[in-house]
Amino acid sequence: MSHESGSATDCMDIDGIFVDRVFPAEPQNERYTRVNCAPSGPLLAAIDGTGPAWVGNLIVEGAHVPGRPVNESCEPGCKGCFDTMEELLDVRVVAHRPAADGSGLFDIGLEGHRREGDNNQGGAVAPAVFGYRLIVWSAADGSDPEEAPAGECQDVAGLFLDRPASWPPGPPLRLLGCRPGLIGLVEAELAHVRVDGTVTNWAGNNPCSDTSWPPARPPSVRTCSTSPWTRASRSR
Numbered sequence: 001m002s003h004e005s006g007s008a009t010d011c012m013d014i015d016g017i018f019v020d021r022v023f024p025a026e027p028q029n030e031r032y033t034r035v036n037c038a039p040s041g042p043l044l045a046a047i048d049g050t051g052p053a054w055v056g057n058l059i060v061e062g063a064h065v066p067g068r069p070v071n072e073s074c075e076p077g078c079k080g081c082f083d084t085m086e087e088l089l090d091v092r093v094v095a096h097r098p099a100a101d102g103s104g105l106f107d108i109g110l111e112g113h114r115r116e117g118d119n120n121q122g123g124a125v126a127p128a129v130f131g132y133r134l135i136v137w138s139a140a141d142g143s144d145p146e147e148a149p150a151g152e153c154q155d156v157a158g159l160f161l162d163r164p165a166s167w168p169p170g171p172p173l174r175l176l177g178c179r180p181g182l183i184g185l186v187e188a189e190l191a192h193v194r195v196d197g198t199v200t201n202w203a204g205n206n207p208c209s210d211t212s213w214p215p216a217r218p219p220s221v222r223t224c225s226t227s228p229w230t231r232a233s234r235s236r
Contacts, residue, residue, distance in 0.1 A: 012177030019171055027113040030158060032088070034108040034134070036099045037153035042136045044151065046093040047108065053093045055136050058112065059147070060086040060156060062129035070131035070152045084127040086159060087115040105154075114159065126160040 037043075043058075045051025062084030063070040074081050088110070095109035114123050134150040 010179040011175040013175075015174040015176055016171045017173055027089075029090075029111050029113055031094075032110045032112070032159050033157040034106070034110065034153040035155040035157055036101065036103060036105045037108050037134075037151060038105055039108060039134075039151040041148045041150045043093070043108070043134060047096050047106065055091050055093065055150070057137050058088045058091045058110070058150065059133075059135040059137060060088065060159070061133040061135060062127045063131045063133060063152075064127070064129045066130065070133060071149075073133065083119060084129055085119060086123065086156075087117070088112040088159075089115055108153075114163075120160060122163070123160060124162050126156075132156060 039047055042051055042055045046053050046055055061073075061081050063072075064080040064084055065074065068074075089112055091110050091112035093108060094111050096106050099105040099107050117123070120127050132153050132155075134152060135147050136150045137147045
């Protein structure tokens with residue numbers, strides 16, 4: 001490789017790169033309980049036997065607005081709804097029973113798996129909401145992709161918990177026959193960052209006004225007053 005390529009270093013081979021890839025782990029079915037649930041639509045049909053037990057994909061949307069009924073949706077595009085939302089895939093009703101408080105509601109047992117995402121700290125922490133709206137967005141026979149309300153519930157047991165990473169760590173890599181030291185633009189990029197986190201100036205009288213890249217000459221010893229985590233602005 002040449003210096004103009006901007007490569008970090010040269011090596012003869014990389015041990016461990018050309019191996020069978022590690023794919024994400026197969027999703028494991030989880031058990032959830034809809035606590036104090038008032039089912040409707042496909043979820044009610046799965047309970048009373050008028051519809052199949054498999055309901056498809058289920059959106060669990062947090063009711064985050066104080067004083068608003070749980071079953072009353074926010075305006076389309078509401079960020080609060082989006083941030084608290086969870087999506088459960090391949091959901092099947094496996095059990096139901098009257099709620100313990102005698103309210104006439106149900107505790108409904110479901111099996112499915114969570115769609116991986118960043119909401120609610122990766123599904124580990126329950127959001128601060130006042131209940132959940134349930135929405136099925138695929139018909140059991142796959143014929144209707146439209147959303148269908150499926151009721152509301154007070155809580156969802158078994159959903160918010162720590163899960164293992166779906167991508168297991170890959171094999172370690174070893175660079176074989178490497179040229180010592182860095183070459184190319186990577187070396188130039190690192191040369192202006194000091195151990196103490198300050199940034200040296202490339203050119204010009206103002207130590208923080210450089211906009212040229214790559215530098216026309218080696219860096220000077222002037223330092224900028226930037227924080228250790230902030231680099232002098234540079235147009236790439």
